[in-house]
Amino acid sequence: MDTAQFDVIVIGAGIAGASAAAFLSADHRVALIEAEEVAGYHTTGRSAAIWILNYGPPDVVALTGLSRGFFENPPPGFADAPLFAPRAVLSLAPPEQSAHLDAKIANGIGLEEISIAEATALVPALRADYATRAAIERDAFDMDVAALHQGFLRQLRANNGVLALRARSGRIEQRGAQWHVEVSGGAEFEAPAIVNAAGAWGDSVAMQAGLRPIGLVPKRRTAAVIDPAPFTPHAWPMVGDVDHTWYARCEARTKLMVSPADETPMEPQDIQPDELDIAIGIDRMQQALDIEVRRVEHSWAGLRSFAPDGSLVFGEDPQANRFFWCIGQGGYGIQTAPAAGRLVADLVSGRDPGEPGKLLASITPRRFL
Ligand SMILES: Cc1cc2nc3c(=O)[nH]c(=O)nc-3n(C[C@H](O)[C@H](O)[C@H](O)COP(=O)(O)OP(=O)(O)OC[C@H]3O[C@@H](n4cnc5c(N)ncnc54)[C@H](O)[C@@H]3O)c2cc1C
Structure with a gap:
C-alpha cells in the first residue's frame, strides 16, 4: 500500500475542511481528503449563501462577526470576483x-x-x-460560496497541499505518534495530526478512529x-x-x-x-x-x-492525542468559515488564537466526551 506522509490530514473538503486546510497549509504540508469526485458536493454546494450576524448561538455569532473582514477584503488574488454583495x-x-x-x-x-x-x-x-x-x-450580505471555497482550495494548492478526491476514509489508526488513514482506492495517508471536517459524517469518522461520537x-x-x-x-x-x-x-x-x-x-x-x-x-x-x-x-x-447543544465542535478530542474536531457548523458553516478555518489551524498549530480563544470552552468536544 502506498503511504503518503504529511503534517496534517484533513478529512472532508467542504467549506470547513477547505478553510482549515488552507490556513494550515501556510506552515504545514496538508492532505485534504474527500470522499466524492468533487469538493463541495454535499452541504457546502447547497446553501442559501447569505451572511447574517444575528443568526445562531453566541459562538457562531462571534465567528460570523470575525469572518466579515475576510469577505470584504480577502487576501490579494484569493478570488476573481467579490465574495460579498450587500443584501438586507x-x-x-x-x-x-x-x-x-x-x-x-x-x-x-x-x-x-x-x-x-x-x-x-x-x-x-x-x-x-x-x-x-x-x-x-x-448589513447582511450574499456570499459567493463557490468563489470562497475555490479560493481556499487554491491557497492549499499554492502552498503545496494535496486535495485527494474519491478518497473516503476507512480505517483510521494512531500508531505511535502517527495517524494512519486508509482511503477508498487503497492509498494510505500518514500524519501526526488529523482534522475531522466530515460534515454530516463527523461522528462516523470519529468512530472509524475508534473514538466516541458526540451525538451529531x-x-x-x-x-x-x-x-x-x-x-x-x-x-x-x-x-x-x-x-x-x-x-x-x-x-x-x-x-x-x-x-x-x-x-x-x-x-x-x-x-x-x-x-x-x-x-x-x-x-x-x-x-x-x-x-x-x-x-x-x-x-x-x-x-x-x-451538536446536541447547537454550538460548534472545534478542538482536540480528549481521548485521542492530536485528533481535532471541526464539525457542527449547522446553518452557519459558510459565514463562519474564514474565522473558523483560522481558529482550527491555530489549535492544531498550538498557537494562541487571540479573540476566538474566548470561545474555546463553549466549543470544545470535551463537553460531550
Ligand atoms: C438549504 C441550506 C441553506 C444554508 N444556508 C446557509 C447560509 O445562508 N449561510 C451559511 O453560512 N450556511 C448555510 N448553510 C449551512 C452550510 O451550508 C453548512 O454549514 C456548511 O456547508 C457545512 O460545511 P461542511 O464542510 O462542514 O460540510 P460539507 O460541505 O457537507 O462537507 C463535508 C465533506 O466531508 C466529506 N466526507 C464525509 N465523510 C468522509 C470520509 N469518510 N472521507 C472523506 N471525506 C468525507 C463529504 O463528502 C463532504 O464533501 C445552509 C445549508 C443548507 C442545506
Missing part, C-alpha cells in the same frame, strides 16, 4: 409573532424596526394582511426555486417570518428561492428534497407574498448538522 434581511411578524420580534430586536445587534409601509416598499409582493410589524438587518444530528433543509414574475426580486432583502418557519431570497437575479426552514433529522446521505417540504415552503411564502407559483423550476436539500 427583512423579518416579518404576524400578530402572534410580535413578542418574538421584540425579543429579537432586544437580543440582536443592529436590528431596526421599520413600518409595514417601508417593508412593502422593499418587497412589493407583501400582502397587506400578513404582518403587523417588521424589522430589518441592513444532520437535519434536512429544503430549497425550491420559482419564478416570481411579474415581480423582480433582484433588489429585495431576504425575507421571512420572525419565527423562521419560511424564508425567500433572490436567486440568479430574477428567480426566488423559497425554503420552509425545515429541520428534519436524517442519517448522513446524499440528501434529496421532499415534495411535501417544498409544498409547505411555497404555501407559507404565499401566505405572506402575493406571488403565483406556476411551477417549481429547481429544488434541492442539504444536511445542516448540529
Whole structure:
C-alpha cells in the first residue's frame, strides 16, 4: 500500500475542511481528503449563501462577526470576483409573532424596526394582511460560496497541499505518534495530526478512529426555486417570518428561492428534497407574498448538522492525542468559515488564537466526551 506522509490530514473538503486546510497549509504540508469526485458536493454546494450576524448561538455569532473582514477584503488574488454583495434581511411578524420580534430586536445587534409601509416598499409582493410589524438587518450580505471555497482550495494548492478526491476514509489508526488513514482506492495517508471536517459524517469518522461520537444530528433543509414574475426580486432583502418557519431570497437575479426552514433529522446521505417540504415552503411564502407559483423550476436539500447543544465542535478530542474536531457548523458553516478555518489551524498549530480563544470552552468536544 502506498503511504503518503504529511503534517496534517484533513478529512472532508467542504467549506470547513477547505478553510482549515488552507490556513494550515501556510506552515504545514496538508492532505485534504474527500470522499466524492468533487469538493463541495454535499452541504457546502447547497446553501442559501447569505451572511447574517444575528443568526445562531453566541459562538457562531462571534465567528460570523470575525469572518466579515475576510469577505470584504480577502487576501490579494484569493478570488476573481467579490465574495460579498450587500443584501438586507427583512423579518416579518404576524400578530402572534410580535413578542418574538421584540425579543429579537432586544437580543440582536443592529436590528431596526421599520413600518409595514417601508417593508412593502422593499418587497412589493407583501400582502397587506400578513404582518403587523417588521424589522430589518441592513448589513447582511450574499456570499459567493463557490468563489470562497475555490479560493481556499487554491491557497492549499499554492502552498503545496494535496486535495485527494474519491478518497473516503476507512480505517483510521494512531500508531505511535502517527495517524494512519486508509482511503477508498487503497492509498494510505500518514500524519501526526488529523482534522475531522466530515460534515454530516463527523461522528462516523470519529468512530472509524475508534473514538466516541458526540451525538451529531444532520437535519434536512429544503430549497425550491420559482419564478416570481411579474415581480423582480433582484433588489429585495431576504425575507421571512420572525419565527423562521419560511424564508425567500433572490436567486440568479430574477428567480426566488423559497425554503420552509425545515429541520428534519436524517442519517448522513446524499440528501434529496421532499415534495411535501417544498409544498409547505411555497404555501407559507404565499401566505405572506402575493406571488403565483406556476411551477417549481429547481429544488434541492442539504444536511445542516448540529451538536446536541447547537454550538460548534472545534478542538482536540480528549481521548485521542492530536485528533481535532471541526464539525457542527449547522446553518452557519459558510459565514463562519474564514474565522473558523483560522481558529482550527491555530489549535492544531498550538498557537494562541487571540479573540476566538474566548470561545474555546463553549466549543470544545470535551463537553460531550
Ligand atoms: C438549504 C441550506 C441553506 C444554508 N444556508 C446557509 C447560509 O445562508 N449561510 C451559511 O453560512 N450556511 C448555510 N448553510 C449551512 C452550510 O451550508 C453548512 O454549514 C456548511 O456547508 C457545512 O460545511 P461542511 O464542510 O462542514 O460540510 P460539507 O460541505 O457537507 O462537507 C463535508 C465533506 O466531508 C466529506 N466526507 C464525509 N465523510 C468522509 C470520509 N469518510 N472521507 C472523506 N471525506 C468525507 C463529504 O463528502 C463532504 O464533501 C445552509 C445549508 C443548507 C442545506
